[in-house]
Amino acid sequence: RIMPVRWSRYNPSYLEPEVKKESYQKPLEELTEEEREQMELKAVRPIKAAPPTLSSSAFSDPMISKFTNMMMKNGNKVLARSLMSQTLETIKRKQLEKYHKAPENEKETIECNPYVIFHQALKNCQPIIGLSNITRGGKTYQVPVPLTDNRKRFLAMKWLITECRENKHRRTMMPEKLSQELLLAFNNEGPVIKRKHVLHKMAEANRAYAHFRWW
Amino acid sequence: MAAPAYPAWVTRWVSGQWRNKKRPPALRPPRTLALADKVANRREQSTEATCITEMSVMMACWKQNDFNDTPCAEEIRMFYDCVAKAEKERKNQNEDTLSSRGNLPSSKVNKLLRRFPQITRHV
Numbered sequence: 001r002i003m004p005v006r007w008s009r010y011n012p013s014y015l016e017p018e019v020k021k022e023s024y025q026k027p028l029e030e031l032t033e034e035e036r037e038q039m040e041l042k043a044v045r046p047i048k049a050a051p052p053t054l055s056s057s058a059f060s061d062p063m064i065s066k067f068t069n070m071m072m073k074n075g076n077k078v079l080a081r082s083l084m085s086q087t088l089e090t091i092k093r094k095q096l097e098k099y100h101k102a103p104e105n106e107k108e109t110i111e112c113n114p115y116v117i118f119h120q121a122l123k124n125c126q127p128i129i130g131l132s133n134i135t136r137g138g139k140t141y142q143v144p145v146p147l148t149d150n151r152k153r154f155l156a157m158k159w160l161i162t163e164c165r166e167n168k169h170r171r172t173m174m175p176e177k178l179s180q181e182l183l184l185a186f187n188n189e190g191p192v193i194k195r196k197h198v199l200h201k202m203a204e205a206n207r208a209y210a211h212f213r214w215w
Numbered sequence: 216m217a218a219p220a221y222p223a224w225v226t227r228w229v230s231g232q233w234r235n236k237k238r239p240p241a242l243r244p245p246r247t248l249a250l251a252d253k254v255a256n257r258r259e260q261s262t263e264a265t266c267i268t269e270m271s272v273m274m275a276c277w278k279q280n281d282f283n284d285t286p287c288a289e290e291i292r293m294f295y296d297c298v299a300k301a302e303k304e305r306k307n308q309n310e311d312t313l314s315s316r317g318n319l320p321s322s323k324v325n326k327l328l329r330r331f332p333q334i335t336r337h338v
Contacts, residue, residue: 146270207270210264210270210271214262
């Protein structure tokens, strides 16, 4: 019987699997010293099994997989993945429509690749500075604090998903609403960007408490 | 009558020295007058917040440009660099060496003292 366990059960000596094809096609001479050491280590140590979400195909993207996992509800990965692909398709359709309607000189400025739009939109949504609760002398203050990369990505994705789930008409489908939000975020407009600006404004208002940090 | 020469104890008595004010100290605490093998627990002073200047510069830039990120890209990059440096500094600093203020935390001092205790008995 398999017991659910929070952390990994692997021995610490197990290494992560290397999935990218390019790293195996490099000739021996081009590798740096540390890469050679890594290769020798891999020949001796055992390697963990690759999880099913990790793939070596050119079409897989770790950010998109993370976003799909965050959209997933009750483990329904099939539904989440189909929603994600429909979103990307809607983005492509909208951009192509704009492209064919635009005059000749503007055709280069319109971005049609949905992956590029997704990445740029997420990057535009990431907050630069966050607030954390620090208690001093009985009172809790909101102190502006730098965030790690993981936390920024998580916040951007979370804001997008909550925005799409809550502020939409009952009959709009998730792909359509998500594509709308992603296109707005790509142009630095929209409610998610506004939420990011609100956070920045609060951090700016509380900048006097920045000295309460101890890290 | 010249200045009357009283014995020293008379002057001292008259001045009230012996009444509680300047008695020779009677040693009340019977603790042994020797160094113990541990230091008192001192609250480790917290380090200061890092990257405040970069943050304030970035916020001034935001205020001028209505919180857009594109005109402030340079300040934001400097802030990120400072944060990365501070993070690396924190990871690399080893607590076994002296901290930035030149003091060891009391737990480390106690560990060292326990390894080399004071010898109280000789055989």
